[in-house]
Each structure stands twice: as structure tokens, then as C-alpha cells.
Amino acid sequence: MKRIVKDFSVKDFIMITIGIFLVAFGLEYFHIPNNIAAGGVSGLAIIINSFLSMIPVGAIILVLNVILFAVAFVTVGGGFGAKTLYASFGLSVIMWVMETFFTPGVLTEDLFINAAVGTFVIGIGMAMVFNYGASTGGTDILAKILHKYIHMDIGKALLVVDFIIGLASIATFGITAGLYALLAIVINGNLIDRLILGFNTSKELMIISKKEQEIIKFIIEELDKSCTVLNGYGGYTSEDIQVLYVILSRREYIRLRGFIKEIDPRAFISVNEVHEVLGEGFIDIKL
Template structure:
């Protein structure tokens, strides 16, 4: 836990805070007013709130997370990390402030609009939280317990728990709201995966150019990156050639492409999208 806490940078703090704010906003103004219990602790809290109207959903989420973390410490041990603890309890705090300062209201009477927009906003927020190494806790903990003691895969465990909450929503709020909640559960998982891929997308380049020395110098000095020089053989020219292999962010790729276009318009560039890059200069492989 100490190592994870040390890596909790200011950028992590800001991005996770924005992420949990979006999750809170999607819950407070789209899902909660329309009784869309789309899985997770938040979905369970919405169901409980229907029986305990006087208790805010944010407070219910806080209590449920406290219970789940206590159970997890007993059954799984510690090691959640500062980011997950902050995201879990920070979400409850932001929801509580929203309820206090800007009481939730129904922004649209259309249940589909509320389900779709709410899921989209929550999905963006959750993707940001996950992308910066945190989690909002909740049903993730139950999934890990099922995995350890019943040997059920984490993904299947999480889906199982969320579907049980969704089915409970059907019994509590009726078939329409319940089915929308089940649909949101399915869409949300896919949306989060796609958004995380988008956040982490880099460009993988293979470059053949007679100006390779200048290009290498630009990559190292201007982009502060490195590249690998591969030896090749030109099938058409029957000559030995050097192939530059480099992975860059979207912004650096655009800069390099413009530079190559300027110094060698006849260069050959192959570009692929890479959804995860681990190692020096990118995401720490230890995380």
C-alpha cells in the first residue's frame, strides 16, 4: 500500500477527482431520479434508498463501502491502495455535496434518454478512474471474494453480482426500469473498455527513409523518445535498408509525420494503433 500511495501523483488526483465527479453527476441527475439501479454499489444503494427515502444515496454508498472494505480486510487482506480508497469515499462525499447544494431533479421525462446519457457520463467517469489505477471499490470486492473462495473468474463474478442487483431492481421498480438497468449494466462494461482503449491509444510506426539519421535525431531531441533501427532488404531495389520502429503518442505522431513530410516526401510510413504500451516512457510495467 505504501508503494501505491507514493505513486499517487497530482495528475492522478485531478483526473480521478474529475472521474468520480462525472460518476456522481450521472448517478444523481440521470439514474437515481429514475430508479435505474444499473449494478454496483450505487445500484444497490438506489434500491435501498427506495425503502429508506430519508437517507441520501451518497451516505448509503459510503456505508456499503465501509462494510465491504471491512469484509475485504478480513477475507482478502489489505492492499487496496490510496487511489481506490480515495475514489471510493470521494464519490460518496461528492454525491453528498451534490444532494446538499444541488438537490437531484429529473432533467428529462424520457426514461431511455436518462438511461443512455447517464450510462455514457458514468462510463466516461469510470474509465478515467480505472485508467489512473483506481477503483470505486464496491462490487469489485464481492467479485474478488467469489473468485478466491468459489474459483469464479473475476469478470464473471462481477457480471453475476451486477445482474443480481439489476434483477432486484426489476422486483423493486418494475419491469421497465429494471430492464433498462440490466441494459445499462451490459452497455456500461463495453463502454468502459472502449474508452480505456481510447485513452491509452498510441501510434506504432515503421519508417523507411533515406533521411533516417535526421529522423532519429528529431525523435530523440525534439520528441524526447527513442526508436529501434531494424535491418531490412528492399525487394524492389535489392538494397540493404534501415527500418525505424517507434511508438508515439497521437500528438508526437502528428509532429513526426509533419517533419518527415517536410524533409523526405518520398518516405514510406506504416502506422498502426496500439491500445497499451508498457515500459520506459509510457505506463510503468510494475503497475
């Protein structure tokens, strides 16, 4: 085992827990009752459950993850981290609680709505889990094994594994449910990527103002951030100027914009969106 314990803050715990709850909800109330096996260990568990209906899907996911983690420790050396272990086994626990105490059933008979809403809810949950440095294990482990032994790119390996599960879904549940499962696999991957970008979006600002010292003080003291001061030269005025470069969250940007409007309405502000910022004050670069 290379690394089991990593920094696991209370915020990480809460957000990952919310994420796996959403995944469990999407599976239990939309995908599982309608036999939509949209890839991953959960999709494989839905297929197995169709043959072993006395075993809950959550329990099957737990057994599959235990087997996969054991195989991975032998073949690729583990190194999953506490967050991934928590998310993987926590998902099974939440699903077991739902199956035991709430008896999930079909909310709507419309297969399209079940596939679409279920995929959307699961996508939000998975994006939250990934965004806080965890994963739910499962087919990620199979992809690592394929990558090691046949040198297949991990992204392609994940797609191959999920596609095989999708084909198995067609053979098990018929062409309609199977094709919805394949569609959900494709949409889910793109949805997760876009949601993660949305979670991490920040504002990149370039500011030119004659009140630069007041602005710097506001950024440091009120927003608890820092900024970089760049020396520039005005092409029109032929004067030396200072350009402030800073990256802020959307809420911080709104506060700073309001402050600049009050003290220097003629200031120049250039704003861009950035989708990932790593380092002090933002996302840990080690994640």
C-alpha cells in the same frame, strides 16, 4: 494491509477526481431520480434508498463501501492502494456535496434518455478512474470474495453480482425501470472497455528513409522519445536499409509526419494503432 500507498501523482489525482465527479453527476442527475439501479454499489444504494428515503444515496454508498472494505481486509487481505481508497470514498463525498448544496432532480421524464445519457456519463467517468489505476471499490470487492471462496472467475463474478442487483431492481421499481437497469449494466461494461482502449491508443510507426539520422534526431530531441533501428534489406533495390520503429502519441505522430514530409517526401511510413503500451515513457507497467 499489503499495499495502501502507491505513486499518486498530481495528474492521477486530477484525472481520478474528474472521473468520480462524472460518475457522481451521472448518478445524481440521471440514474437516481429515475430509479435506474444499474448494478454496483451505487445500484444497491438506489434500491436501499427506496426503502430508507431519509438517507441520501451518497451516504448509503459510503456505508456500504466501509463495510465491504472491512470484510475484504478480513477475507481477501485488502491491498487496494491509495488510488482506490481515494476514488471509493471521494465518490461518496462528491455525491454528498451535490445532494446537500445542489438538490439534484429529474432533468427529463424520458426514461430511455436518462438511462442512455446516465450510462454514457458514468461510463466515461469509470473509464477515467480505471485508466489511472483506481476503482470505486464496491462490487469489485464482492467479486474478489467470490473468486477466493468459490473459485469463480472475477469477470463472471462481477456479472453475477450486477445481475442480482438488476433483478432486485425489477422487484423494487418494476419491469420497465428494472430492464433499463439491466440494459445499462451490459452497455456500461462494454462502454468502459472501449473508452479505456481509446484513452490508451498510440501510433506504431515503421519508417524507411534516406534521412534516417535527421528523423532519429527529431524523435529524440523534439519529441523526447526514442526509437529502435532495425537492419533490413531492400528486395527491389538489393541495398541494405535501416528501418526505424517507434511508438508515439497521436499528437507526436502528426508532428513527426509533418517533419518527414518536409525533409523526405519519398519516405515510406507504415502506421498501425496500438491500444496499450506499457513501459518507460508510457503507462507504468506496474499498474
